[in-house]
Amino acid sequence: MKLKDILSPFNVWERAAKKPWTIKDPINDRPGAANYRGFHKNDFDKCIGCGSCEEICQNDAIDLVPVEGQETKEGNSGLRPRIDYGRCCWCGLCVDICPTGALTMSNDYTWVADDPEDYRFIPGADKTKWQDATKGYKRDEGIALINYDRVKMKEIEPENRDKSFIEIVKGYNKDQAMKEAERCLECGICIATCPAHMDIPAYIAAIRDDDIENAFRILYETNPLPEICGRICTHKCETVCALHHNGEPLAIRWLKRYIADQIPKDKYMEVLGTEHLADPILDRKVAIIGAGPAGISAAYYLAIMGYQVKIFEALPDSGGMTRYGIPEYRLPYDQIEKDYDYIKSLGVEMQFSTRVGEDISLEELHRDYDAVFAGTGLHLGRSTRIPGSDNKRVYFATDLLREVSLGNEIDVAEKIVVIGGGNVAMDITRTLARLQNIKYGKVDVLTTSLETEDIMPADREEVVEAREEKAVIDPGWGPKEIEISDGKIKGLHVVKCLSVFDEDGRFNPKFDDNQRKFFEADMIVESIGQGMDLSYLSEEIKSGLKFGPRGRIQVNKNFQSDLKWLFVGGDIIQGPDVIHGVANGHVAARAIDQFLKK
Amino acid sequence: MNRDSESKYKGFEADRSKYPQMEKDKPVIDLESQKFIKTWQGPQHPGVTGNMSVELIINGDEIVDAKTHVGYLHRGFEKLMERRRYIQCFPIVCRICVPEPDTNEYCVSAAMEDLAGIVVPEKALWLRTLNLEMSRVGSFLMWLGGQAGSLGMGAIGQWTIGMRDFWLDLFEEMTGGRVYHMYMIPGGVRKDLPEGFRDRTRELIVRTRALLFDIEKTFFNNAIVKARLKGLGVISPEMVTEYGIVGPSARASGIEDDIRINNPYGKYAELDMKMITSDVGDAYARAEVRYQELHQSLDLISQIMDKMPEGGKIQAKLPNVLHWKIPAGQTYVKAESTRGEHGFYMVSDGTKYPRRVFARGASYTHAISVLEKLAVNISISDLAALMVSLHTCPPEIER
Numbered sequence: 001m002k003l004k005d006i007l008s009p010f011n012v013w014e015r016a017a018k019k020p021w022t023i024k025d026p027i028n029d030r031p032g033a034a035n036y037r038g039f040h041k042n043d044f045d046k047c048i049g050c051g052s053c054e055e056i057c058q059n060d061a062i063d064l065v066p067v068e069g070q071e072t073k074e075g076n077s078g079l080r081p082r083i084d085y086g087r088c089c090w091c092g093l094c095v096d097i098c099p100t101g102a103l104t105m106s107n108d109y110t111w112v113a114d115d116p117e118d119y120r121f122i123p124g125a126d127k128t129k130w131q132d133a134t135k136g137y138k139r140d141e142g143i144a145l146i147n148y149d150r151v152k153m154k155e156i157e158p159e160n161r162d163k164s165f166i167e168i169v170k171g172y173n174k175d176q177a178m179k180e181a182e183r184c185l186e187c188g189i190c191i192a193t194c195p196a197h198m199d200i201p202a203y204i205a206a207i208r209d210d211d212i213e214n215a216f217r218i219l220y221e222t223n224p225l226p227e228i229c230g231r232i233c234t235h236k237c238e239t240v241c242a243l244h245h246n247g248e249p250l251a252i253r254w255l256k257r258y259i260a261d262q263i264p265k266d267k268y269m270e271v272l273g274t275e276h277l278a279d280p281i282l283d284r285k286v287a288i289i290g291a292g293p294a295g296i297s298a299a300y301y302l303a304i305m306g307y308q309v310k311i312f313e314a315l316p317d318s319g320g321m322t323r324y325g326i327p328e329y330r331l332p333y334d335q336i337e338k339d340y341d342y343i344k345s346l347g348v349e350m351q352f353s354t355r356v357g358e359d360i361s362l363e364e365l366h367r368d369y370d371a372v373f374a375g376t377g378l379h380l381g382r383s384t385r386i387p388g389s390d391n392k393r394v395y396f397a398t399d400l401l402r403e404v405s406l407g408n409e410i411d412v413a414e415k416i417v418v419i420g421g422g423n424v425a426m427d428i429t430r431t432l433a434r435l436q437n438i439k440y441g442k443v444d445v446l447t448t449s450l451e452t453e454d455i456m457p458a459d460r461e462e463v464v465e466a467r468e469e470k471a472v473i474d475p476g477w478g479p480k481e482i483e484i485s486d487g488k489i490k491g492l493h494v495v496k497c498l499s500v501f502d503e504d505g506r507f508n509p510k511f512d513d514n515q516r517k518f519f520e521a522d523m524i525v526e527s528i529g530q531g532m533d534l535s536y537l538s539e540e541i542k543s544g545l546k547f548g549p550r551g552r553i554q555v556n557k558n559f560q561s562d563l564k565w566l567f568v569g570g571d572i573i574q575g576p577d578v579i580h581g582v583a584n585g586h587v588a589a590r591a592i593d594q595f596l597k598k
Numbered sequence: 599m600n601r602d603s604e605s606k607y608k609g610f611e612a613d614r615s616k617y618p619q620m621e622k623d624k625p626v627i628d629l630e631s632q633k634f635i636k637t638w639q640g641p642q643h644p645g646v647t648g649n650m651s652v653e654l655i656i657n658g659d660e661i662v663d664a665k666t667h668v669g670y671l672h673r674g675f676e677k678l679m680e681r682r683r684y685i686q687c688f689p690i691v692c693r694i695c696v697p698e699p700d701t702n703e704y705c706v707s708a709a710m711e712d713l714a715g716i717v718v719p720e721k722a723l724w725l726r727t728l729n730l731e732m733s734r735v736g737s738f739l740m741w742l743g744g745q746a747g748s749l750g751m752g753a754i755g756q757w758t759i760g761m762r763d764f765w766l767d768l769f770e771e772m773t774g775g776r777v778y779h780m781y782m783i784p785g786g787v788r789k790d791l792p793e794g795f796r797d798r799t800r801e802l803i804v805r806t807r808a809l810l811f812d813i814e815k816t817f818f819n820n821a822i823v824k825a826r827l828k829g830l831g832v833i834s835p836e837m838v839t840e841y842g843i844v845g846p847s848a849r850a851s852g853i854e855d856d857i858r859i860n861n862p863y864g865k866y867a868e869l870d871m872k873m874i875t876s877d878v879g880d881a882y883a884r885a886e887v888r889y890q891e892l893h894q895s896l897d898l899i900s901q902i903m904d905k906m907p908e909g910g911k912i913q914a915k916l917p918n919v920l921h922w923k924i925p926a927g928q929t930y931v932k933a934e935s936t937r938g939e940h941g942f943y944m945v946s947d948g949t950k951y952p953r954r955v956f957a958r959g960a961s962y963t964h965a966i967s968v969l970e971k972l973a974v975n976i977s978i979s980d981l982a983a984l985m986v987s988l989h990t991c992p993p994e995i996e997r
Contacts, residue, residue, distance in 0.1 A: 001821050008819035012753060015812060021760050033767075035789060037774040055920060058686035091689030091780045096788070097919070105774075137774045140789060142911070145685060145919040182918050208921060 032107030037090045037137040039108050040083055042124030044070065046102035049077035050187035050242040053094035053103055056145075061087035062094060067125045074193050075240030085119035092137050097145045099185060100245040106133035148247020151180040153254055158468035163437045165328040168465070169231070169254070174210075177258040180251050181207040183243060190237035190252060195574070195583035198222045200237055200252055207255060213271045215259040220272055223582050224300035224343060225293055227335040228322050230257025234577040260338075268342040274304060277346050281306035284596050287369040288312070289356045289536070292320020293578045294375030294570025296343055297585025298592070303346045305593050311348065312365070314355035316406070320377050321571065322578060324402040325424065327431045357536025366565055371592045373559075375570035375581060378530035384419060388482025389526065393489050397428035397527035404431055412439050413523030417492045419479050420527030421449025426462035428525050433471045443470040446519050450497045450509050452476040474519075478511050482524055491520040532572045541566075558591030559584055567592055618655075618662050625663060627655050634662065639981055641670045648696075648992035650965060652985075656978055664973035664981075666966045672996040679955045684710050684784065685919035687952065692778040694957055695994045697740045700733035701935040702957065703782040705942035708863070708931040709955075710784040713946050714924045721910030722786030727864035728902045729772070729781055730933065731895045735806070736765045737936040738892040741989055745885055746817050748982040749826055754817055761809050764802055771795060786913035796903045803896045810892065818889065827882035831972040831984045834879060841971075842963045845938020847988055850887040851879035857934040869901050881987035888936070888989070923950055937961055937989045959994030966995070 023030050032038050049070070054062040064079040072078035081094070081103065095103050103123070108130035113119065124131070154170040161168055172180060186201040194200065199218055206215035219226045233253050241249030269275045286302050288295040291313035299309045315324060318340045322331060344350060356362055365372050381396020383389050393413070397420065403410055412435040418425055425447055433443045447466070449456055453475045456463065463473055477494035484490065496515035502508040534553070537545070544563045546554040552573060555561050559569040569584030571577075618625035618634070627634055640651030649670035655663040675694055679687045691706045692699030704726060711718060718726075739762040743755030766776040771792050773781035781787055817823055838848045848855050854873050858866040874890045876883040916922065926948040932941035938960035947953040969988060973981055 001825070005819050005821035005824060009816045009822075011812065011815040015753075015757070021764075033770040033774070033792075035772075035774045035792060036770060037780075052920075056683075056686070058682050058689055089689055089778070090775065092774065092788075093685065093689065143788060143913055145916060147915075147918050182921050184918070185920060 027110055032109050032135070034107065034135045035137055036105070036107035036109065036135070037092045038106045038133075039111065039128065039130050040081075040094075040123040041104050041106050041128075041131055041133065041136070042080065042122075043102040043104075044080065044124045046100045046245070047080060047124065048075060048100055048102075048189060048242060048245070049079035049081075050099060050185060050189055051077070051079070051081075052097045052099055052146075052185050052187060052242065053081050055186070056093045056097045057088075058091070058093065059087040059089055061085075061089075065122065067122055070125075072192070074236070075189060077187075077189060077192070080122055080125060082120060082122045085121070086116070093145070095137055096139050096143065098139065099146060099242045101139065104136060104138045106130035106136040108133055108136075146185060146243070147183045148243060150183075150248035150251055151176045153251065158465075158470075161329065162434060162443070162469045165434060167332045168329050171261055172251075172254055172258045177207055177255060178210065181205075181255055183250050184208075185242050187242050189240050189242055193240045194237045195580045196222045196586060197583070198237075203259060204250070204252070204255055207259065212259055212262045216263050216271055217273075219256065219259060222586060223579075224297055225322075225339045225578065225582055226256055226260035227339045228293070228319075228331060229578055229582065230254070230260050231335065232322070232326055232331050233579050236579070265338050265341060269345065274346060277304055277306070282308070284308065284371075285310070285369045286592055286596075287365040287372045289362075289365070289372065289374040290314075290320055290376045290570070291318040291340075291350055291352070292375055292377050292570060293322060293581035294377075294585040294588075295320070295373065296340065297582040298373045298375065298567070298569065298589045299348045299585075300343050300346070301586050301589035302592060303343070303348050305589070307593075307596075309348045310369075311350045312354045312356050312360065313350060313352045315402075316353050318350060318352070320375075321379070321576075324379075324405045325398060325427070327401065327404070327427050329430070329434075330427070355536075357538075362536055362538065362541055362566075370596055371565050371567065373567040373569065373585070373588055373592065374536075374572075375568070375585065376533065376536070376572060378532050378571045378576050380531035380533050381526060382529040382531050384479050384526055384528060386479050386481055388484045388489070389524075391482065391484055391487070391489055391524075393522065394482065394524045394526065397424050397525050398530055400428055400525060401431065404435075410435060412436055413521070414440055414444060415521045416445045416523045416525065417519045417521035418445060418447040418525045418527055419449070419492070420447070420525075420529075421451045421456040421458055421475055422527065422529075423458050423462055424530070425449065425527035426458045426466050428527055429471045429473075430462075430466050430469055432525070433466070433469050446472040446474060446521070448473075448477045448479070448492075448494060448519065449475045450478050450500050452497075455500070474517075477517060478509055480516075483518075489522050489524060491518050492524060493518055530571075530576065534572070557587075558594075559588040560591055560595065564595065618657070627663060629655075633657055637978075639978075640667075648990075650990070650992035650995065652969070652973065652981065654973070654978065654981070659978050661973050661976055661978055661981065664970050666969055668966075668992060668995050670996075671993055675997050676955050676957060679952050681951065683919065683950050684922050684924060684952065685916075687955070688783050689778075689780050691957070692780060693993070694997050695935070695940075695959065695991050696777065697991065698733050698737035698935055698937075699778055700729050700782070701933050701940045702942075703779065704730055704864075704933050705931050705940060705957075706944075706955070707782045707784045708933075709929050709942045709944040710924060712929045712931060713927050713944060714784070714922075716785050716914050716916070718786050718914055719911040721790070721907060722912045722914075723865050724902060724906040725787045725791070725912060726782055727866060727869070728899065728906065729779070729787070730864065731898045731902065732765060732769065732772075733779075734895045734936050735892065735899070736762050736769075738888055738895065739765070739806075741888060741936065741986065742813065742817075742885075742892070744986045745983065746813075746823075748986045749823060751817065751823075754813055757809055757813070761806055764805070768795070768799060768802060771798075783913070785916045786911070788913070790909075790912050799899060799903055803900055806896060807893070810889070814889070818886070824882060826980060826983060827885060827987065828880055830881040830976065830980055831884075831987055832878075832880045833968070833972070837968075837971075841968050843938070843968060844960045844963075845934065845936070845989070846874075846887045846891060847884055847938065847960075847964060847968075849874060850876045850884040852877040855939075857932055857939055861932070863931075863933060865902070865905075868905065869898050871898060881983060884987050884989075891936075921950065923948060924952075932958075935960065937964065937991060937994070957994075957997050959991065959997075960989075961991045961994040964988040965990035965992065 203215040203218040238249040285308040478497040480493040496512040498510040567588040570581040574580040641649040653665040691702040739758040743758035746754035773779035924946040928945040941958040943956040945954040
């Protein structure tokens with residue numbers, strides 16, 4: 001034993017003279033670090049109630065619950081996370097995954113309450129002392145547990161497509177589809193928004209599992225037009241997708257197309273298990289007016305219920321607006337036929353070139369059939385009614401698109417102006433650009449709309465692609481007058497449009513007459529909306545119906561009119577778009593079934 | 599009792615000349631004879647670093663038989679992970695060892711990365727290495743306090759736990775949590791360092807070294823400590839292999855085995871470090887090795903502060919973690935914790951959830967078979983010191 005080892009420990013007294021380390025008032029003097037994972041905060045303005053936090057929580061500490069003042073609306077479930085602090089382990093996974101960045105943590109870490117129930121609380125709704133804390137854990141830029149970037153879709157280059165009507169979008173291959181499907185959060189916000197309430201997360205999950213047949217069956221539960229909707233659906237689901245808040249929404253539409261593209265036409269019956277349905281099993285008959293999406297959807301769901309269904313179509317082929325209103329480069333005719341041929345194979349009769357009201361009356365249908373569904377669509381154009389719009393070289397977009405689909409030749413001018421800012425305007429612009437290219441080897445189409453580019457109703461990619469195809473888009477102008485000389489069109493005078501809607505959100509455009517422009521043209525196309533043709537309703541039938549705003553037939557939530565045997569749906573009731581038609585047709589089919597069972 | 603530390607690896611064999619008598623290599627313990635008392639150390643005994651108990655048969659104050667009992671804090675983490683998505687595992691594993699959670703975080707992430715083929719960005723590797731070394735500092739400080747406390751020197755325990763709190767402050771800044779950091783996730787780490795962190799760390803290293811200097815004077819240069827620890831629980835190199843002893847406990851017996859040097863992971867290969875060993879093998883030698891390794895960790899942190907680049911990616915791109923499936927396979931990853939080799943064996947069957955996860959901690963061997971052997975023939979008052987000198991962590995045994 002060394003003497004040093006006996007004396008050395010007395011050094012312990014040295015520390016008695018040193019300043020103590022203790023913090024006297026830790027609650028006030030010792031706030032949590034700037035990055036501390038303390039109590040939760042939730043920004044209700046950002047939160048969409050997608051439930052990703054609930055899904056990722058490994059302790060099941062989070063439940064999504066209704067909260068007073070938070071309403072369910074498109075893209076927002078109205079539910080908010082409630083956190084049970086008896087289970088939470090403050091790992092912050094909920095913050096890391098939150099696709100909107102609404103959920104964060106404060107650096108507060110002390111909380112005393114008498115009632116244990118208090119510790120099960122709803123951040124953002126319950127008043128807390130830390131709700132305005134600026135410090136605390138947040139997800140950093142570049143840290144992501146989910147993938148915000150969409151798998152790019154291959155498209156045909158502008159120089160290879162501007163002279164033909166070949167389909168532009170190539171579609172996903174298996175790897176791309178599985179990669180894209182992996183991005184889905186399965187929150188189901190899209191289901192509520194989709195008019196047909198398609199079970200989107202379920203079919204996307206089936207893609208991930210590479211079980212395409214199951215995915216296909218899920219599609220047909222709510223939508224019998226997957227090839228069509230997989231190409232040209234207005235994809236409201238993508239608009240509300242939880243991923244779009246911080247990145248690109250899931251390509252739900254392209255994934256639907258991927259599923260439908262994988263199943264060959266001759267396998268449809270086998271995959272969907274409908275081989276036994278070729279002959280109707282019920283003796284009740286339903287007539288359907290219009291072979292568009294609404295009519296065909298009603299026909300399909302009635303047919304699989306066993307009804308005898310016959311469709312009467314004025315035009316020479318099926319598809320309605322999907323064939324006669326949408327250019328082939330967006331929706332090839334063989335894809336329309338793929339959807340329709342399957343439905344025909346279920347025993348649904350289709351009688352084309354038969355206009356109800358002319359070739360056969362609605363009364364006759366009422367007499368011969370147990371119920372009638374009318375989905376006649378919006379085939380009439382609307383005019384700007386500006387001076388000169390009655391010239392024979394002023395056309396409606398819908399008429400021209402129909403002529404192109406029918407295979408009739410159009411007298412395409414060298415200089416064309418299109419009025420309108422919606423998708424139909426883009427369709428006609430790009431169709432005419434192609435026709436000009438074929439005829440003249442150059443493009444001179446100018447499209448103008450009241451709306452400025454940021455509020456143009458057309459899909460962004462339509463505008464971009466139209467420009468790629470050398471069409472000129474000059475939005476934000478109001479048409480004033482079409483200048484005509486010797487019966488020939490010289491061009492269109494426009495004035496600057498300052499605003500389209502008034503403070504109440506009503507259509508009430510304001511113009512600045514001092515800012516003017518003149519667009520030279522020898523042909524003008526109006527594409528400012530479509531109207532319906534209800535001429536097949538006789539006065540007697542009309543007297544039994546009620547009409548709502550804009551002349552729409554009033555129907556109940558099952559699309560049943562005041563004449564109990566007459567059901568009405570599709571663009572003339574809701575929309576206009578394909579998916580509303582599909583949804584209306586499905587609901588009406590179930591309602592017709594209920595009506596006929598009584 | 600043998601207290602001659604210089605008598606190289608002798609003294610661990612029990613003296614069976616008096617009691618109990620041996621019959622067929624097994625002690626005959628007849629409690630009815632009134633020569634023995636059965637007593638329990640733990641699970642509430644402060645000398646046990648967690649909830650575990652040792653069933654003792656004592657003769658006078660001499661232990662003649664010891665049996666370790668666990669089962670007080672089994673939480674079933676391995677099983678829980680089989681019911682959780684891969685990403686949901688990392689908040690659980692830190693609880694496997696409370697004083698040193700980061701080795702678990704590292705291993706579980708590294709296992710997933712290995713199976714899924716994820717390459718971790720450079721900066722994240724630096725941050726992980728820093729995190730692991732800081733974690734070693736925290737754990738060693740806690741051990742040092744425990745070792746002193748087990749000899750009745752409570753003041754040193756207060757100093758080291760107090761100093762550990764300053765390290766926890768740094769953890770709080772860096773990771774957002776003080777004890778459970780949940781910092782390393784598959785693919786990297788969750789946060790870059792806050793501003794001024796390097797300076798504050800360098801400052802704390804200086805303060806820690808000052809405290810260690812005081813501890814050297816009061817604890818290591820202490821006649822009582824030397825009297826009690828020297829010759830206690832001597833482990834021979836043969837025993838290291840036989841029992842699977844790892845970490846400082848093995849190095850104190852002259853075995854050159856440090857995963858950071860022999861199988862470097864993270865950024866250890868780029869750091870300058872030497873193997874710290876002793877050839878004595880008793881509790882005092884183990885304390886000395888750990889003390890030097892504590893200094894080594896502080897030195898490594900300084901090196902990391904100097905060498906780690908500013909900025910850079912801290913996380914590899916992960917697939918959507920809600921649907922993350924790892925290809926079928928199995929792996930074993932290991933890291934050097936303060937107690938020695940810490941490893942995770944993970945099996946994936948290609949689904950969203952791990953098929954099997956096994957956490958291997960050093961404490962299982964150290965606190966059961968090794969302790970049961972070394973406890974025999976020592977005084978009951980030295981048992982706590984022996985247990986701490988093996989650096990046992992009961993939560994790690996049970997998981």
